Amino acid sequence: MNRTVSKKETQYLFEFCRRHYVYHYDLQVELVDHLASAIEKQWEIDSELTFENALLNSFRKFGIHGFSKIKEQKQKELRKKYNRLLWKYLLEFFGWPKIVMTFAFTIVLATLFKIVGNDLWILVPYFGSMTIFLFYYYYRIFPSKFKVSKVKGKKFMLLDRLKDTQFMIIFFTQIPFQAFHFWNILKLSSIQNTAGILTVSLLIVVITIGIYGELFYVPQKIKEHFREQFPEFAL
Numbered sequence: 141m142n143r144t145v146s147k148k149e150t151q152y153l154f155e156f157c158r159r160h161y162v163y164h165y166d167l168q169v170e171l172v173d174h175l176a177s178a179i180e181k182q183w184e185i186d187s188e189l190t191f192e193n194a195l196l197n198s199f200r201k202f203g204i205h206g207f208s209k210i211k212e213q214k215q216k217e218l219r220k221k222y223n224r225l226l227w228k229y230l231l232e233f234f235g236w237p238k239i240v241m242t243f244a245f246t247i248v249l250a251t252l253f254k255i256v257g258n259d260l261w262i263l264v265p266y267f268g269s270m271t272i273f274l275f276y277y278y279y280r281i282f283p284s285k286f287k288v289s290k291v292k293g294k295k296f297m298l299l300d301r302l303k304d305t306q307f308m309i310i311f312f313t314q315i316p317f318q319a320f321h322f323w324n325i326l327k328l329s330s331i332q333n334t335a336g337i338l339t340v341s342l343l344i345v346v347i348t349i350g351i352y353g354e355l356f357y358v359p360q361k362i363k364e365h366f367r368e369q370f371p372e373f374a375l
Contacts, residue, residue, distance in 0.1 A: 143183040145176040149191055156195065162207050164297040166370070167214050171207060175199070218301045222358050229353040230346070242345060250334075250341040266344075270351075277355055286359040288366055291373045298369070302362045305355060 145153070153172040162168055178198035182189055202210070233242045252262055288299060367374045 142180065143187050144180055145191075150176065152191075153195070156199075157207065160199075160206050162211065164211075164295045164300070165373070166296050166298055167207075167211060170214070171210065214297055218297060222301060222362065225361055226350070226353050226358055229357045230350055233346075233349055242349070243342075245345045246338065246342045249344060250337045253337050253341065282355075282359070286363055288363055288374065290366075290370075294373055296366065296370065296373075298362060298366050302359055302366075305359050 150172060153175050154168055156175075157168045157171050162171060175195065175198050178201070179191065179194040182194045182197060199206070232238055249262075253259060256262055282305070286302065286305070288302065290296070290299070
């Protein structure tokens with residue numbers, strides 16, 4: 141019968157990961173599974189090999205950077221995963237029946253630009269309302285709707301991605317400060333025709349949908365995925 145990693149040795153692997161600066165539990169789980177599998181493969185060849193030596197042999201394969209590259213890779217994978225979900229969410233608005241709503245808002249906005257003499261009468265309320273809403277979201281909506289209560293002492297890369305949503309608010313709040321430059325762009329003669337106004341209006345609608353997706357759709361998915369993957373740590 142092949143030798144396998146015991147529960148005590150598994151706990152040691154978790155501690156080994158922590159000692160090598162891997163503090164996120166979800167990444168620890170992946171690394172422990174990888175190390176345990178590598179150790180057991182060595183035991184298939186030499187069952188007398190000590191656990192410590194088998195672990196050292198496995199760890200050497202990670203190179204001089206240890207687990208740091210694995211951590212960076214995992215972070216990139218998470219960003220790509222939820223960026224893809226966001227793009228999928230956006231593309232849904234260009235499919236039936238949401239495309240009707242998307243273009244309806246675009247036409248309404250374009251009509252307002254043509255009717256109102258001064259574009260700032262549209263842009264200033266829009267960006268001003270967005271700024272107020274973002275602050276309200278940060279202090280009220282996010283803590284009550286998307287913040288995940290978890291077991292103390294556990295860190296998760298998945299939840300760090302959720303925190304990125306809060307940092308995105310800092311980026312979004314810069315948009316209103318670009319309103320003046322945006323207004324100057326609207327004044328360019330090259331886009332003062334119907335096609336140009338429709339294009340700008342569609343851009344504003346798409347940006348608004350993207351902001352909503354980043355603030356509501358992505359956090360909800362992360363929260364759902366966390367509860368599915370780590371139900372024992374969700375409170």
